Each structure stands twice: as structure tokens, then as C-alpha cells.
Amino acid sequence: xxxxxxxxxxxxxxxxxxxxxxxxxxxxxxxxxxxxxxxxxxxxxxxxxxxxxxxxxxxxxxxxxxxxxxxxxxxxxxxxxxxxxxxxxxxxxxxxxxxxxxxxxxxxxxxxxxxxxxxxxxxxxxxxxxxxxxxxxxxxxxxxxxxxxxxxxxxxxxxxxxxxxxxxxxxxxxxxxxxxxxxxxxxxxxxxxxxxxxxxxxxxxxxxxxxxxxxxxxxxxxxxxxxxxxxxxxxxxxxxxxxxxxxxxxxxxxxxxxxxxxxxxxxxxxxxxxxxxxxxxxxxxxxxxxxxxxxxxxxxxxxxxxxxxxxxxxxxxxxxxxxxxxxxxxxxxxxxxxxxxxxxxxxxxxxxxxxxxxxxxxxxxxxxxxxxxxxxxxxxxxxxxxxxxxxxxxxxxxxxxxxxxxxxxxxxxxxxxxxxxxxxxxxxxxxxxxxxxxxxxxxxxxxxxxxxxxxxxxxxxxxxxxxxxxxxxxxxxxxxxxxxxxxxxxxxxxxxxxxxxxxxx
Ligand code: KIV
Ligand code: ZN
Numbered sequence: 366x367x368x369x370x371x372x373x374x375x376x377x378x379x380x381x382x383x384x385x386x387x388x389x390x391x392x393x394x395x396x397x398x399x400x401x402x403x404x405x406x407x408x409x410x411x412x413x414x415x416x417x418x419x420x421x422x423x424x425x426x427x428x429x430x431x432x433x434x435x436x437x438x439x440x441x442x443x444x445x446x447x448x449x450x451x452x453x454x455x456x457x458x459x460x461x462x463x464x465x466x467x468x469x470x471x472x473x474x475x476x477x478x479x480x481x482x483x484x485x486x487x488x489x490x491x492x493x494x495x496x497x498x499x500x501x502x503x504x505x506x507x508x509x510x511x512x513x514x515x516x517x518x519x520x521x522x523x524x525x526x527x528x529x530x531x532x533x534x535x536x537x538x539x540x541x542x543x544x545x546x547x548x549x550x551x552x553x554x555x556x557x558x559x560x561x562x563x564x565x566x567x568x569x570x571x572x573x574x575x576x577x578x579x580x581x582x583x584x585x586x587x588x589x590x591x592x593x594x595x596x597x598x599x600x601x602x603x604x605x606x607x608x609x610x611x612x613x614x615x616x617x618x619x620x621x622x623x624x625x626x627x628x629x630x631x632x633x634x635x636x637x638x639x640x641x642x643x644x645x646x647x648x649x650x651x652x653x654x655x656x657x658x659x660x661x662x663x664x665x666x667x668x669x670x671x672x673x674x675x676x677x678x679x680x681x682x683x684x685x686x687x688x689x690x691x692x693x694x695x696x697x698x699x700x701x702x703x704x705x706x707x708x709x710x711x712x713x714x715x716x717x718x719x720x721x722x723x724x725x726x727x728x729x730x731x732x733x734x735x736x737x738x739x740x741x742x743x744x745x746x747x748x749x750x751x752x753x754x755x756x757x758x759x760x761x762x763x764x765x766x767x768x769x770x771x772x773x774x775x776x777x778x779x780x781x782x783x784x785x786x787x788x789x790x791x792x793x794x795x796x797x798x799x800x801x802x803x804x805x806x807x808x809x810x811x812x813x814x815x816x817x818x819x820x821x822x823x824x825x826x827x828x829x830x831x832x833x834x835x836x837x838x839x840x841x842x843x844x845x846x847x848x849x850x851x852x853x854x855x856x857x858x859x860x861x862x863x864x865x866x867x868x869x870x
Contacts, residue, residue: 367622369613370589371606372406372565373399375639376425377437378603379593380410384812384832385643386839388863389421396425398638399432399594402631404606406433408462408591412451413444422451426459433500435460440490449497460500462532463490467519468507480515488522495527502530504567509533509540509548516548517555524558530589531562535578538571538601546581553586565589568604570596575604580612583623594639595647595654607632607653607685615679633686634711634742641746644832644841646815653685686711694741696730707745710738718748732847733824740826743819743845747855755779755865756805756858763850765793775800775854794853801854805861809835816849829856835864 376392379385387395396407409425410418426434434455436448440463452459465476465487472478478486487503494501503523505516520531533552535545549566553559566582566589568575579590596605610627613620636654640647649657659682661667669676694706703723707714714722725744730736757778765771773796776785786803790796798811813832818825827849831842840863844855 366624367588369583369587369623369625370405370563370565371403371610371625371627372408372435372589372591373404373593373606374408374567374591374603375399375593375597376421377408377410378567378591378599379597379639379643381599382597382602382643382645383600384839385597385645387421387642388840388866389417389424391642392421393424393428395594395639395642396429398631398635400429401628402635403626403628404432405626406435406460406589408435408437410451411437413438413441413447419447419451422448423454426452426455429455431458433458433460435462435502437462437464438490438494439463440465440486442490442493445490445494445497449494452498457499459498460502460530461494461498462502462504463487463494463528464504464506464532464534465490466507466536467505467511467515469512470510471507484519484522487519488526491523491526491528499527499529501528502532502565503528504532504534506534507536509535509545510537513548513551513555516552520552520556520562521558524556524562529562530565531559532565532567532589532591533582533587534567534591535569535575536567538569538575540568540574540578542574542577542581545578546585549582549585549587563588565591567591569599570601570603573601575602576608576612579604579609580620583613583620594635595645595651597639597643597645605652607636611653611680611685629684630686630711637742637746641830641843642841644813644815644830644843646817646830653680658682659687694726694730694736695734696727698730698736706738707741710741712741712745714745714748718745722748729826729847733826737820739819743826743828746843747845753862753866755862756801758851758854758858759783761797761800761851761854763793763796765796771796773797773800775804777801777804777858793850797850797854798857801857801861805865807835807861807864809833809861809864812839814853816852819845827852829853831856831860833857833860833864838864840864 409422412419412422422436436452438444438448448461564587566587568578592606593603596602613623649655666677759776759778761775763773770789771793772789774787784804786800788796788800790799815830817828819828826845828845829852840860842856842860844852846852
């Protein structure tokens, strides 16, 4: 069996997605879940990019054990020093990922350098990185648009300098699967010392081909795949990890000898976490992790599924962590049933969190006839939020309707003191947000507001996600309730608390 190394770049390329910004605690929370998921390498960030990025990579490198922690660097000493400074606490698990563009268009217009100069810079950078860590990865950026002969030369040189992984990026998502597979095969066949390194691939999704290109590369000899959860990343994103893993697992006939260490039952939970913390909503029709990925609407399909599941289902939802959709709990369920269900969903809570989550469950079960697993995830996520609750909602009243200006009175609590304000607005949510702003005195701009229903039905929980920007930093807040105004208020307060936390750091 051949194992593919799963290199997760959600915290680096994923975080480069426009509007996705994670603070260091959020990065650590995602990294912890990535370990549960079973990834081999976590690219935790680009340490030279900012102090925040440096600190986040260092935090992940110091807390996360048992996987390789990687920091990205351009082929410059100062970048390599920063990457080393951030990952060195991971000791033998530290990796430095050096990159330099090799395509004509990048060399000519971006770098303004000739091939020989690029060769020199790449070899010097890898040599320098190798003095610091034994695990050095090199990426010829825009490899899929580079001259293959030049690629062979540069790859051979950097391997001679000690690069142990050679990553071939399709930086702008331009490649076609067959062509990309041939490129990998060409590297395997033409680079003399290629047996001293692992071939990796890193595909972007500009033409929607990132997963197809990655799989074609695996068929042609790549043994590390770089990917992100939910496929987030620059522009149209990166190859989605869950799709690659499930394609390899589902098509055993094609990928006969390929395995990975991913625990697929953790996929759904990881996807939800990344979506919640980045504020990037997963499209309902997204393969593997979308809400509709395992729903069958048409009568013919439902009939087929009832007769034999495999007629219309190629993956069992449970295998990727979706639970059987059925009634799980209701208002008569007790604490024991509640905690047993959480346990079977793989959710671990402290006694205090469990007590508080159970209270919330009881309130919800009184409003909703049936409480589904998705509702439980939502309740629990509220409990385990890592943001300090500087401001908390006490209560609010809204008066709105056709032809009247919405009016709201809202009461918040902070450090034991109560604060009440009234406001009007364009709508009830706007009025609430204005009243909250009057209380907390923070100037922030609302970039995005999103509402989703957690399950179906009139009594479903509404989940609101807001993205706000204050002093150039964007934060995401999330709130859930059967009352969508309350969910909107909770989401706004969580974002405000994150801004407050950022100010204190
Ligand atoms: O897309 C790309 O080329 C990259 C490199 C830094 C690997 O992200
Ligand atoms: Zn990339």
C-alpha cells in the first residue's frame, strides 16, 4: 500500500481566501481538529507576512504534537529566518516550505529575473533552510505554466541541496487533469535524483479542476496532496480535502494501492468548524459536506434508496460524520440521553459546559418538537466558543411591522453591570445593531450578514453569521436561535467580543 501524505493548508492558503481571517486561538482550534482528522502536515501560516501570522504559527507549533508543522517562506533569508523562528519549537516535526516562481510570465514580469538567477536563488534558499531544519519543501510557483525542462533542472538542484519534498503547484488553476498528470510523470521520469524526495501537488480551483488535477497527479506518482477543508483558498480556492479523500476511498478500483491516515468520520465536524470560524458558508450542494449531499428529493430516488441504498448513494453519510437524520431527542429526553447522544456524535464537553448545554437543549426542546443532531451541534458550538463573553445579551424587545419604523430596546451585561439602550433602524436587525453599538462604543463596519436554517421545518434553528471589520481586521460572529432576530443579535455580540479581544491582545 502507498500512503498519500495529507498536507493541510487551510490555515495558510485557506486563510488567504478574501474575507477569511482567523485569530491565533481560532487557528489553534482548527489545528487541534485537523489532528483528530488525521492530517500529516499542517501548514500553519506565512510567518513573515505579519506579527499575527508569526505568533499563530508559533502557537500551533508549540501546542500541536505528532504532526509536521510547516511555515511558508519566499526564497529570502529574512522569510526563512521568520519561518524557522515560528516553527522551531516543533523540533523534529518542523518543516520550512520555500517557494520561488519558475514560469516565464512570473520570472519576467513579477521577479524580473532570468532563469540562471532563479536557479541560484532557489538553491541558496534551500541550502539556507536546510541548515535550520532537516525537513525542507520547495515549490516552483506556477509550475504548471513553467517550461518542464527548466522545472527538471531546478528540482534536481534543490534536491541536491537537501529538499525532501518537491511541491508542484498549479498556482492559477490553469492545468487540465491529463496534462497535469503528464507533468508529474515527466518529473518522475526526467529528474535524476527524484527518488530522494516526495512529489507533492498543490492545485487551485479557478477552472473547477483542482480535485481532478490532484487525483490525476496521484495516479501519476504524487504522494503528497496539498488541500484545504471545504476547498477554501485564494480566489476560487484550493483542492478540497474531503473530496480528494472520499474519491480515493470510494474508487478503490482506480486507487487500489492508495491509503491515507484521514479518519473520515471527522470530516463533517471539521468542515463545520472551519465554516463557523471563517464565516464561509458551505454551499448546500457542495460534494461530501454540503447539507444536501446526502438528501434525496425525487420520488424515484427515494424509492430506489429504500429498496437498495447503493442505487443512488455512493458514500454512506455516516462514513463522513453525518448522522442518520431521524428524530433523536425531544422535550422528554433526560440528561442521560442528552449526554449519551453527544458522546455518540464524538462531542466531549466539560461538566460545566455539559450542564449549560443541557439547559439550552431543554429551552430548545420546549420550542421545537424534535431536536436533531444538527441542532445539538449548534447548541454545543455556542458552549465551546473560545471568545470571552465580554458582552452578553440579557434581553430585548422589538416593535416592527408594515408602515412603522422598527424600534428596539436592548439590555446587555458586562462584568456584572447592566446597560440598556433604545434605537430605531431600517429593519429590526438594523435597529438592534444600532442599539448595541450605542452600548459598546465600538466603531465597526458590517461586511456580510448571512442566515441559514440548521434543519428544515418552521421551528428550525436559524443560524446567523456576520462578518465585521474594525481597524482593518475582520472578525466573524455566529449565533443560533429559533428566533432569527435573537440569532442575529447573538452573532453581532460575538463579533463585538472578538473585536474587543483583539484590542486587548
Ligand atoms: O498556489 C501556490 O503556488 C502557492 C505556493 C506558495 C505553493 O500557494
Ligand atoms: Zn496556493
